Structure formats: structure tokens, C-alpha cells
Amino acid sequence: MPEGHTLHRIARDLHAAFAGRVVSVSSPQGRFAAGAALLDEHAVVEARAHGKHLFVEFAGERVLHVHLGLIGTFTIDATAYVGERPVVGQVRCRIATDDHAADLRGPITCRVITPDEESAVHHKLGPDPLRDIDGDPAWERIRRSRKSVAALLMEQDVLAGIGNVYRCEVLHRHRINPMTPGERLKRTSWELIWSDLRRLLPLGVATGRIVTVAHEVQEIESALLEGEDVHLDERTSYVYKRTGQQCDRCGSVIRAKDVAGRTLYWCGNCQRRS
Numbered sequence: 001m002p003e004g005h006t007l008h009r010i011a012r013d014l015h016a017a018f019a020g021r022v023v024s025v026s027s028p029q030g031r032f033a034a035g036a037a038l039l040d041e042h043a044v045v046e047a048r049a050h051g052k053h054l055f056v057e058f059a060g061e062r063v064l065h066v067h068l069g070l071i072g073t074f075t076i077d078a079t080a081y082v083g084e085r086p087v088v089g090q091v092r093c094r095i096a097t098d099d100h101a102a103d104l105r106g107p108i109t110c111r112v113i114t115p116d117e118e119s120a121v122h123h124k125l126g127p128d129p130l131r132d133i134d135g136d137p138a139w140e141r142i143r144r145s146r147k148s149v150a151a152l153l154m155e156q157d158v159l160a161g162i163g164n165v166y167r168c169e170v171l172h173r174h175r176i177n178p179m180t181p182g183e184r185l186k187r188t189s190w191e192l193i194w195s196d197l198r199r200l201l202p203l204g205v206a207t208g209r210i211v212t213v214a215h216e217v218q219e220i221e222s223a224l225l226e227g228e229d230v231h232l233d234e235r236t237s238y239v240y241k242r243t244g245q246q247c248d249r250c251g252s253v254i255r256a257k258d259v260a261g262r263t264l265y266w267c268g269n270c271q272r273r274s
């Protein structure tokens, strides 16, 4: 499933391609034909994300609201075509100018809403480390809950944009026991989680990959400071999808268990902090 950095990256790219421009909007697949007609030949004002929700604001107080769900994609192509641009697969919505086209496939949500309806969506979501400086609204929820911190980090109305990879990795980075009930999590632990997510997610936006391992984090941060392009090989992680392998920090075997519908990976030996 795409995590928040993916949606912010899409919003960034849609904004760069289309903001301030009048665009054609269509539904090659047909399922969004009526919605597309409401947006067609309007100017894009801004594209923005909150957690896993994407909003493309058009002139005339119309907002395209998208949630990719498990398998959705929104790809932006900057190739100019002579004549008709080919349609590949089931394209629910296409936003296009003569030099850019963005194709949305397989979303669970694709609808046209009003600014008030957009506000209602924001209101239901917790703070997003890529959007909000203040994480306290999440802490207020967490500290009153008996659910485990591993479950709470995945609840979008507590904290927006965090999926399974960031949840597993950030808890390991700070040695936090994923089974700690929210009401027993120390405030200092929460502050480590929030500030680390504020650090890690922008690297995900910049690279299109979830980066959590210390030497890669440092490599990318320094490349970004220097304004260099970043190329990384395969994804590495501390615990995510490493069941049965050794923990890099303590050598214990990494465990896996279902928590909140997704497989939690953690080290039972060095993740003991509450």
C-alpha cells in the first residue's frame, strides 16, 4: 500500500505539471466520466496531500479527491505526443495538457467534492508529519488509548500517512516495544517517533523510497543538501520483511506477527522501551 510519502510526491509532481494551467480532464475508462466533465477545461489551482489522501483543487471551487487504496497508481508523464495520447490499462481519470498527462488507475476513491467537503476529510485525519509541525493531536489520542502503539500508528485518524513499513522501522530505530499500550507510552518516546517521522518522510518524498537505515539516511540527507541526485539500490530495512534474519543491532532473530491487519516486524530483544 502506498504510504504518505507517495501521495505527497504525487501532489508535488501534479502541482509542478499543472498548477496555474487549464487542463483537459477525462475518464478513458468511463467510470469517472461525469466527474471529469465537471473539471474539464478548468485551471488547476493547487495539488496537496494529507496522509494518504490527495486533493487537486480546480478553479470554480471544485476539488478532485483521490485515495489510491491498496493498488492504485497516479503516474505523471512529461512526454509531448503528436495526436492522441495512447491509453494503457484502465485509466479512471486523466489530467492532461499538450505536454503532460497524469493517469489515475485503480483508486478506491476518485470523486469531485467542494472545499467544505475537503475540510471534512482533513478534520477526520490525524496530523501528517509531512504537513503538520505539531504532532500533539496524535499524542492526545495515543496517551488515552489501551491499544498498542503498533496499532495506533496505523490509524489514520490518529496519525496520517504512516503505513506498515514506517511503523515497523521507526519503532525499531528507537527501541520501542511495539506492544506498549498507548496509555503507557512515555511522552519522550512519542517525541522521538514524531520527530523521526518528520525527518524520514521527506526523504521518502525526495527519493520515492522508504529510507530508514542510518547510513542511507545520512547519505541521502547529505546528497540533498549538496543538491545532488540520489540513486539507491535495493530497499534495505532494519526489521521490515526480515522475519527470521538477525537484528543488525543485537543479533536476535526478527519476529513477525499480525497487528492491526498488517504484519508487524520487530526485534523482541532490543525493542523494550515503553
Ligand SMILES: [Zn+2]
Binding pocket: 247, 248, 249, 250, 251, 252, 267, 268, 269, 270, 271
Ligand atoms: Zn535487536
